[in-house]
Amino acid sequence: MANFTGLAAGRDAVLRRSGWDVTQRGLNGGPRVRVLVGAERHDTVDLALRYLGLGLPEQVPVDEQGRLRADALQAALGERSDEPTIVVLQAGNVHSGAFDPFTDAIAAAHASNAWVHVDGAFGLWAAASPSYRHLVKGCEGADSWATDAHKTLNVPYDSGLAIVRDPATLRASMGMQGAYLILDELGEPFDKVPEISRRGRAFPVWAVLRSLGRNGVAELVDRLCRHASAFATGLDEIPDATVLNDVVFTQVCATFGTDQRTEEVVRRLLADGTAWMTGSTWHDRKVLRVSVSNWSTTEHDVERSLDAVREVVRAL
Secondary structure (H helix, E strand, C coil), rough: HHHHHHHHHHHHHHHCCCCCCCHHHCCCCCCCCCCEEEEECCHHHHHHHHHHCCCCCEEEEEECCCCCCHHHHHHHCCCCCCCCEEEEEEEEECCCEECCCHHHHHHHHHHCEEEEEEEEEHHHHHCCCCCCHHHHHHHHCCCCCEEHHHHHCCCCCEEEEEEEECCHHHHHHHHCCCCCCCCCCCCCCHCCCCCCCCCCCCHHHHHHHHHHHHHHHHHHHHHHHHHHHHHHHHCCCCCCCCCCCCCCCCEEEECCCHHHHHHHHHHHHHHHHCCCEEEECCEEEEEEECCCCCCCCCCHHHHHHHHHHHHHHHHH
């Protein structure tokens, strides 16, 4: 829903620039909205686009770590700046943790009058850490952002955050009116999100931020990244294990020889129960995917988890 909110604001904004008021006229008969995404975007982007009636996006080639290529985006945008266009970038590839080249990609998109949305479910939190802030350099130039408080702040599920640069654009897309409602001149929560009634998601998010403070959030991000690096180092030392990605943030993907062997390692790890590390497929290969996101994970937990992997590999 955070992606949906940012993309809804973007859809309506680019259509208005083309002289089409989607809130009054709907999509039927209006200009087609182009949506350009990296080939390794998260599936929730496609789902949000489906909800918005925009269909499948156009895929832009990515590099070996899943980063959208700015030159390929530039070529895809071409000379079609008169078409309503949305560009979706990514802060944190779900497998590699890689970040798109925001500065160049956003400059290219804005030169074509496109709206830029950043899906930063877990990666946007890199901005909180002086050590990892460089990963999101240029990201502030986007028009909307989405991130997820449950992945990094560890609040309950269903706590996405949507940020839109222009409040009026967001309100035009999400807002509603009712004669029986008491409205505040500064706006209401239902002016900013799809739901009219909802629980107070902001309270646990506020409580965590209030408790940790700026330095605490930075230390949390640093610690998660430190654990991911330790996982990568430990996995590389296990016979037949290969870490496939450059570990730049909190994601680690490893193989254990053949796809069949990797799948068996994953199956036995889950049956063992020491740690929750699931299987996935990346670059047409079966992988063990480690996503470090639990605030309570310690160095000892990382070593116990690696011991479990070592034991499974020995048993095979």
